[in-house]
Amino acid sequence: MATSAAPRENAVPFEITDPKRVPAQRYYSRAFHELEKEKLWSRVWQVAARLEEIPRVGDFTEYTINDQSLLIVREADGDExxxxxxxxxxxxxxxxxxxxxxxxxxxxxxxxxxxxWNLDGSNSYVYAERGFTPACLDKDFLRLREAKVGVWGHMVFVNLDTECEPFEDFIGGIAEILEPIGFDRMRVRWWKHVILPGNWKMAQEAFxxxxxxxxxxxxxxxGAADEDYDLDLQGGPFECLPQGHAHSTPAPVSEGGESPVKGMSMADYFIQFNNALYFGTDSYTTEREMFVQQGLLEKDIPDEEFIPAFFEALYEYARGAGIDLPAPATETTGYGHIFPNLTFLPAYGNSIIYRVRPFEDDPEKCVFEVWAVQIPTADAGDPERPELEGPVPVEEWPQIFKEDYRNIIAQQRGIHTKGFDDMVLSERYEAMIVNSHAVIDTYLRRP
Ligand code: FES
Ligand SMILES: [Fe+2]
Known part of the structure; x- marks a missing residue:
C-alpha cells in the first residue's frame, strides 16, 4: 500500500529550500514573526547592553525583546x-x-x-509578610528569575533560555577571529536609533x-564600473560560521594596491573614501583620522607614498596620545557579524556597531541602533554612561545612513507586491545573508 510521507515535525513556514532564494513572507508574515519570537529570540544569545551602561555596582539598564523585558544589573565588579x-x-x-x-x-x-530584593536576586523584604502563607514566602520562590549572561567585546549578551548552549560555544569561533580588532578596548562615542518601517532582517541585510x-x-x-567590482576590495569573500556568524577581511589598504576607480590613484580613492565616511557616518572614519590625513595633505606627498605615510602618521599620533590601536593588518578591518542581529564595520580602532530588533510586535517594524565606538586615549578616564539618542528621523541621519534606510523602506514596500515571491541572492556577494537565513531555520525547526 502506498503511503504518503508523514508530515515533518516542526515544519517551518516559508522555510529556505534553496539557499539562493528567500521567500518574501519571511519579511512580513505574522506566523513567521511569532515563530521567530518563540524559537529564535527566546533561545538565541543576543546583545542586551554595552558595559558602559552599567559601570557601577547598583546600576541597571533595561533590555527588551518583543514582549520580554530584562534588567541588566551590575551586582559586583567584573564580568561575573x-x-x-x-x-x-x-x-x-x-x-x-x-x-x-x-x-x-x-x-x-x-x-x-x-x-x-538584593542585587543578587535574593528577596530581602516582604511588607507585612504575616499575611502570606509560608509557601508564598519560600526563599527560592521569591528569588528574581534570571536569564543567562555572557560578556564579550565590552558587551553583555543574554539568553532567555536557561537550557541554552554555553555562551563560549556560541561566541567561540567568531570571538577569536574578531579578537585582533580590539572591540573590548573600544568605548561608545555616540549611540542613536531609528524606528524603520521594515522587518528586522530587511534592515540588517542592508548591512x-x-x-x-x-x-x-x-x-x-x-563611479567605479561594473567590471571593476571587486569583492576582495569591498570586504569579501565572506567566511560564514555554523552559528550564523560571519566575517570578511578585505585586502589591506595599508599595502596600497590598485584603486577600484579607473583613472583615480589609490591615494585619491583612499582620501575620498575617508572623507565620504567621515561626513557620511561620523563613525567609521572620525576626526582623529581626518586630522592625520589633513596634516599629510598639507605636505606634498607623492601618491604612491601617501597611504603608507598615513598609517605611519596615524600610529605615531596614537603612540603619542596613548591610544592602543590594533595592528593595521587585514584582520583589523572588514565586516563582522554576530548572529542573529549584530554587525560590525571596524577600521582604525573605531567601529560602527549595528543592532536591530523587531519593534512593537510588528513584523514590519524594527528598532535599528547604531553605536559609534572607538579606542580612547590613555588619559580619557571612564566614559559617561552613554545615552541613547532618538528615535532620530531618517532624514536627520548622516548621508550614508539615510541612503541605506531609504532602501530598506523601499524594499519593505516592494516585498508585498503581487508576483514577487522570492528574494534572489548571490551566494558570493550576499553569502552572509544566505547563511543567516539558513541558521534562523535551524532555530525554528527545533522542537
Ligand atoms: S510588591 Fe506587589 S506587585 Fe510588587
Ligand atoms: Fe550601505
Missing amino acids: GIKAYFNACRHRATALGTGTGTFHGKQIVCPYHGWR LEAYHVMQAHPSLSM
Whole structure:
C-alpha cells in the first residue's frame, strides 16, 4: 500500500529550500514573526547592553525583546558581577525598572507594595509578610528569575533560555577571529536609533553586503564600473560560521594596491573614501583620522607614498596620545557579524556597531541602533554612561545612513507586491545573508 510521507515535525513556514532564494513572507508574515519570537529570540544569545551602561555596582539598564523585558544589573565588579533579571515582581508582576538607572542602597524595590530584593536576586523584604502563607514566602520562590549572561567585546549578551548552549560555544569561533580588532578596548562615542518601517532582517541585510555600494552610495563608489567590482576590495569573500556568524577581511589598504576607480590613484580613492565616511557616518572614519590625513595633505606627498605615510602618521599620533590601536593588518578591518542581529564595520580602532530588533510586535517594524565606538586615549578616564539618542528621523541621519534606510523602506514596500515571491541572492556577494537565513531555520525547526 502506498503511503504518503508523514508530515515533518516542526515544519517551518516559508522555510529556505534553496539557499539562493528567500521567500518574501519571511519579511512580513505574522506566523513567521511569532515563530521567530518563540524559537529564535527566546533561545538565541543576543546583545542586551554595552558595559558602559552599567559601570557601577547598583546600576541597571533595561533590555527588551518583543514582549520580554530584562534588567541588566551590575551586582559586583567584573564580568561575573553582571546579572540579567526578568523584569517582573514576584508578587504581582510589576516591572521593577524602566530604562536606565541605579538601584540605590543596593536594593531593587517594587513600586507597588514595596517588596525588595538584593542585587543578587535574593528577596530581602516582604511588607507585612504575616499575611502570606509560608509557601508564598519560600526563599527560592521569591528569588528574581534570571536569564543567562555572557560578556564579550565590552558587551553583555543574554539568553532567555536557561537550557541554552554555553555562551563560549556560541561566541567561540567568531570571538577569536574578531579578537585582533580590539572591540573590548573600544568605548561608545555616540549611540542613536531609528524606528524603520521594515522587518528586522530587511534592515540588517542592508548591512550584510557591500554589493549595494555602487548604486546606493555614490560618495563611496565614486563611479567605479561594473567590471571593476571587486569583492576582495569591498570586504569579501565572506567566511560564514555554523552559528550564523560571519566575517570578511578585505585586502589591506595599508599595502596600497590598485584603486577600484579607473583613472583615480589609490591615494585619491583612499582620501575620498575617508572623507565620504567621515561626513557620511561620523563613525567609521572620525576626526582623529581626518586630522592625520589633513596634516599629510598639507605636505606634498607623492601618491604612491601617501597611504603608507598615513598609517605611519596615524600610529605615531596614537603612540603619542596613548591610544592602543590594533595592528593595521587585514584582520583589523572588514565586516563582522554576530548572529542573529549584530554587525560590525571596524577600521582604525573605531567601529560602527549595528543592532536591530523587531519593534512593537510588528513584523514590519524594527528598532535599528547604531553605536559609534572607538579606542580612547590613555588619559580619557571612564566614559559617561552613554545615552541613547532618538528615535532620530531618517532624514536627520548622516548621508550614508539615510541612503541605506531609504532602501530598506523601499524594499519593505516592494516585498508585498503581487508576483514577487522570492528574494534572489548571490551566494558570493550576499553569502552572509544566505547563511543567516539558513541558521534562523535551524532555530525554528527545533522542537
Ligand atoms: S506587585 Fe510588587 S510588591 Fe506587589
Ligand atoms: Fe550601505
